[in-house]
Amino acid sequence: MTENTQVLFKSRPTGWVDASHFEVVKTPMADPGPGEVLVRNIFMSLDPYMRGRMRDQKSYTPGFELGKVLQAGAVGEVIASNDPALTTGDLVEGRLGWETYTVAKAELVNKVDGKAASLSHYLGVLGMPSMTAWIGLRNIGQPQAGETVYVSAASGAVGQVAGQIAKMHGCHVAGSAGSDDKVAYIKDVLGYDAAFNYKTAASLDQALAASCPEGIDVYFENVGGAMLDAVLLRVNPHARIVACGMISQYNLAQPEGVKNLSTIVGNKVRMQGFIVSDHMDQKPAFMAEMSGWLAEGKIKYREDITEGIENAPAAFIGMLKGENFGKQIVKIADP
Amino acid sequence: MTENTQVLFKSRPTGWVDASHFEVVKTPMADPGPGEVLVRNIFMSLDPYMRGRMRDQKSYTPGFELGKVLQAGAVGEVIASNDPALTTGDLVEGRLGWETYTVAKAELVNKVDGKAASLSHYLGVLGMPSMTAWIGLRNIGQPQAGETVYVSAASGAVGQVAGQIAKMHGCHVAGSAGSDDKVAYIKDVLGYDAAFNYKTAASLDQALAASCPEGIDVYFENVGGAMLDAVLLRVNPHARIVACGMISQYNLAQPEGVKNLSTIVGNKVRMQGFIVSDHMDQKPAFMAEMSGWLAEGKIKYREDITEGIENAPAAFIGMLKGENFGKQIVKIADP
Numbered sequence: 001m002t003e004n005t006q007v008l009f010k011s012r013p014t015g016w017v018d019a020s021h022f023e024v025v026k027t028p029m030a031d032p033g034p035g036e037v038l039v040r041n042i043f044m045s046l047d048p049y050m051r052g053r054m055r056d057q058k059s060y061t062p063g064f065e066l067g068k069v070l071q072a073g074a075v076g077e078v079i080a081s082n083d084p085a086l087t088t089g090d091l092v093e094g095r096l097g098w099e100t101y102t103v104a105k106a107e108l109v110n111k112v113d114g115k116a117a118s119l120s121h122y123l124g125v126l127g128m129p130s131m132t133a134w135i136g137l138r139n140i141g142q143p144q145a146g147e148t149v150y151v152s153a154a155s156g157a158v159g160q161v162a163g164q165i166a167k168m169h170g171c172h173v174a175g176s177a178g179s180d181d182k183v184a185y186i187k188d189v190l191g192y193d194a195a196f197n198y199k200t201a202a203s204l205d206q207a208l209a210a211s212c213p214e215g216i217d218v219y220f221e222n223v224g225g226a227m228l229d230a231v232l233l234r235v236n237p238h239a240r241i242v243a244c245g246m247i248s249q250y251n252l253a254q255p256e257g258v259k260n261l262s263t264i265v266g267n268k269v270r271m272q273g274f275i276v277s278d279h280m281d282q283k284p285a286f287m288a289e290m291s292g293w294l295a296e297g298k299i300k301y302r303e304d305i306t307e308g309i310e311n312a313p314a315a316f317i318g319m320l321k322g323e324n325f326g327k328q329i330v331k332i333a334d335p
Numbered sequence: 336m337t338e339n340t341q342v343l344f345k346s347r348p349t350g351w352v353d354a355s356h357f358e359v360v361k362t363p364m365a366d367p368g369p370g371e372v373l374v375r376n377i378f379m380s381l382d383p384y385m386r387g388r389m390r391d392q393k394s395y396t397p398g399f400e401l402g403k404v405l406q407a408g409a410v411g412e413v414i415a416s417n418d419p420a421l422t423t424g425d426l427v428e429g430r431l432g433w434e435t436y437t438v439a440k441a442e443l444v445n446k447v448d449g450k451a452a453s454l455s456h457y458l459g460v461l462g463m464p465s466m467t468a469w470i471g472l473r474n475i476g477q478p479q480a481g482e483t484v485y486v487s488a489a490s491g492a493v494g495q496v497a498g499q500i501a502k503m504h505g506c507h508v509a510g511s512a513g514s515d516d517k518v519a520y521i522k523d524v525l526g527y528d529a530a531f532n533y534k535t536a537a538s539l540d541q542a543l544a545a546s547c548p549e550g551i552d553v554y555f556e557n558v559g560g561a562m563l564d565a566v567l568l569r570v571n572p573h574a575r576i577v578a579c580g581m582i583s584q585y586n587l588a589q590p591e592g593v594k595n596l597s598t599i600v601g602n603k604v605r606m607q608g609f610i611v612s613d614h615m616d617q618k619p620a621f622m623a624e625m626s627g628w629l630a631e632g633k634i635k636y637r638e639d640i641t642e643g644i645e646n647a648p649a650a651f652i653g654m655l656k657g658e659n660f661g662k663q664i665v666k667i668a669d670p
Contacts, residue, residue, distance in 0.1 A: 246600060249597055259591070265581060266610070272603070
């Protein structure tokens with residue numbers, strides 16, 4: 001009998017997530033029922049939105065269930081199929097589990113091409129985070145040539161792509177991140193015009209003034225809190241705030257207060273939230289455009305790969321603290 | 336020589352405005368130069384946005400100048416004209432002054448019809464505040480039949496109209512105000528479906544839950560601060576927040592922090608500011624529609640008229656505290 005290593009959701013965090021909220025267990029590998037497939041998971045995605053699913057409150061995705069295996073976007077290989085649409089050896093991506101083997105409904109996974117791209121790419125630059133950047137800029141940010149686009153968490157899974165797309169639009173692009181290495185990457189590799197380390201900046205306001213000397217037309221918002229407050233003092237008339245995430249607030253029992261919202265009125269700012277899964281009709285267009293950019297070398301993308309499913313909890317906790325450098329992925333098995 | 340009673344901007348407030356920030360003086364009435372008219376002011380509008388013009392910082396309108404007469408929307412009678420477009424006896428509205436007589440450029444005032452409506456209406460239900468409600472709902476709120484629209488400061492100059500327009504769209508309309516008399520007016524005269532007194536409510540959250548049992552689809556935002564925070568916990572997916580004003584914050588040296596902004600992401604909320612003066616191309620359409628509604632009795636509108644230009648500072652201070660009941664107007668002279 002083959003063993004399945006699983007990470008269960010053991011208890012609900014109220015503040016910072018720690019190892020006690022997870023439990024790693026070994027269970028027998030299950031068999032697929034009718035219409036189901038058994039997937040050998042290869043790469044798994046860790047994303048900030050998962051912190052929201054740990055809360056016991058209404059959210060845009062249902063909460064994780066206590067005592068059950070945690071869920072994640074993942075890619076893997078079909079090793080048994082009870083559905084005519086998929087056969088053994090097919091590579092698929094979908095919402096699978098924090099585990100080595102997942103039984104999934106065949107209709108809920110999608111075949112991917114293991115020759116066209118590295119499998120991990122389907123979780124990052126050709127997956128949900130990159131499409132989040134693409135949709136957010138296209139539908140809400142709408143950057144125009146000559147405008148200033150500012151991206152927080154700019155070396156992260158979404159931020160890296162947001163800034164590079166904005167550069168292609170002819171914008172002045174600035175970003176921030178939490179280490180000097182990340183700042184160097186943002187400028188030297190991703191080609192941002194300006195970047196700063198928000199942890200060591202004397203003040204966020206001064207750092208934004210220096211990085212965005214003509215004010216901010218589009219803010220790609222990944223962090224919230226004090227950063228949003230600082231941005232609100234630097235927005236230009238008709239600025240757009242792409243409200244993608246607010247990771248700085250997710251682990252606070254009491255979120256920080258944002259004080260400068262009245263600049264939204266006077267500057268006619270549009271701040272708008274979105275969820276990428278509402279826009280799956282645009283996935284083919286995204287895949288076509290992003291694959292082309294990737295092939296042409298117009299998009300760079302850094303991944304931070306942690307080895308071993310048993311190390312997923314630590315990787316997730318580290319990501320929430322900003323310790324990852326690039327898109328956080330867990331390698332569960334060799335392709 | 337005819338005397339002009341003027342209210343000057345004496346000193347800049349940092350917190351609450353008080354009488355010491357104004358000075359009432361008597362000066363000689365000026366003569367109009369070429370292209371100018373002399374206007375005998377009749378009614379003057381007091382509006383919350385003026386608090387913003389008292390600040391020494393970038394805003395969407397230039398700040399008031401210290402030592403100079405304060406400006407306001409007003410209606411009056413032309414009593415001398417050096418411009419062929421206007422003659423003595425014409426009634427006009429425009430940005431005039433907190434004073435009994437104003438010399439203005441003829442091209443910057445508009446003739447109004449003193450027979451078609453009460454002159455004070457051009458400052459309220461047929462003027463800037465009402466058009467603010469009309470534009471905000473049309474361009475940003477976009478209420479659909481069956482949706483819930485919540486209006487704060489619902490008996491105020493803008494709020495009264497916003498709620499009544501929303502009712503015409505077939506919405507469930509709820510409002511709040513700061514006295515039981517205002518709450519009764521909102522429900523009994525304006526026809527809102529639900530209303531509450533935010534000062535005496537046990538909690539804003541419970542009051543919103545009771546008034547908006549199916550959540551909030553459109554929030555017409557006039558107050559900001561704690562009210563916005565409470566609304567953010569009750570927004571439905573794809574809600575729109577019409578960011579018209581945040582009067583609760585204008586007199587605070589340090590604004591309140593808004594903690595619940597992350598619901599904007601998950602609920603895909605659009606929060607958008609606007610300034611009515613950007614939309615003057617739509618004024619003819621607004622005037623036609625609102626005049627029709629008024630004639631048909633579909634729109635009710637309450638004014639709070641203070642007599643005498645020398646009482647304008649007290650009326651303005653009272654309005655910032657919510658003491659007015661309906662659109663705040665100062666009557667400077669008989670028509």
